[in-house]
Amino acid sequence: MDVSTFEFLCFNLVPSLQRQDTNMRSAIPVQVKVTVSISRLATSNSMQSIADLFRIGQQAVNQFTHAVKLLLLKRFIRWPSTTTMDKFAREFEDIHGIPYVVDAVDDSHIPNVALSLHAADYYNRKGFHSILLQGVVSSKYLFWDFDIGWARSMHDANLWGRTAISQFCKAGKLAPYALVGDASYPCRPWMLAPFRGDNLWKTKWLQDASDEVHNGLSLMTPSGPARQEKLAINNELSSELGGYEDIVVSRPIASVSKELAQAVDQFSKDYGLDSEKVGSGYIGIYQIYLRADGESPVKEPEEGIRSKKVELLRNQMQMNNIILDAVVICLKEEDGALESKTSQENKLLLRSLAYDTLGDLVLVESYTTLL
Template identity: 25%
Template structure:
């Protein structure tokens, strides 16, 4: 996959694109407030990583809608495996995620040089794969566009099943369904926990982004 991504987008050592999407659920009887997301409805926050061919490589469908996208990933075993070096390669994320040596995103701001702008274009182009994957998932299983009338635990299992079946469809090269715009949450990396380590990780991520922009764009 790393070779394909480099040939298509010019991004080195990238193994996937990460993002989150929300699936509506009924207000649960317990911890109801934790499921109210920033758009003021109850949901499950589904985090996922996909490849350049729209396959889901990893997902988490157990977090309540109030949870931040970055937390869904940061508290996963997968994050620890990337951070410890057990998994080699980089992920591409949006502004919701903290830049780290293994997770890169666009350069913010308007005062960017040409290499940074070219890098940003490549990041956005590849990151669209995960947005399209969520759209394809919800078009194939249209119940995920409506409200799942189940407990959070049951809804989580249904979402997981839908993702697994979506991968089967991708593997069989089944045609996509009609286009429908996916709801987008403009989320930001606003967490302040473990401030010292977070600042170190951000600096490491920024350096990685600078090296890629300078050497490849």
């Protein structure tokens, strides 16, 4: 999260979270409350670890997290006004050519650890345990409705019928607009779904439109320990991890697009990174691995400034709609050797790359930690 986003959250939450100092103790600043909440929601770390980090009680962590979550939901996740609906419809028609469609709806796998009770209900057809996240997303990737926590064995149509937005649509609150869903959703006056069959050219329009929600849901796919474990187990780079000082793992935003995965192969090789596309991953996405040798992931200073090469890589990734999952940096030096100046500079540049591309920065003592 950048500074401007953090300040925006604090500014909007001050009226509700600000407390006055008393004779007994000073009030906890709003900035601390927001930081604690974001740490809890973004990392899923235990309340005990977050409480120890900020020197507050576990009960305070729980209270701050729930307060911030409810305030943000009330402000940003709500039924759009008529003016907003008109805006969504115009934006959707400009992109896809389909009138009176405001948003797309779909669900996504959220990997999780097998539960002690009813674990079989959460075991999906792809071979791992997960829960369902259903989202309604605009053409600008703005969420205004979601439902999460259902067992992944549940069918999409069954899940849709149990959600609040489905009842709103049946009551006519969405009229005259409609949503777009894939073939698993029922075809209704408020829901456009592809016809089943071949050579149906209109279905291609609906499929392109429903890709909007795939793109939006991929932005919300967690990068916590459960998902990282699944991705690390099922890749073809595991045997090569020990041969590189720094490894950048990325994936395309659109999980169904091979073109975005192939775009990495067209990167300029001037920055000295090798790319490898290893095909469909464990959870059905295309994975891209950008590999770099520790001593010279980019050219020497006399051949080109390293920061410029990293900037070139970052710009090309943004142009091709590719984001980072993680930048993995090994901190342990072999045989107690001092870290070279080149290696230090490379790690600083990779930290910058992770920050600018919204990737997670993972520090490990050995790459075997990821196996």
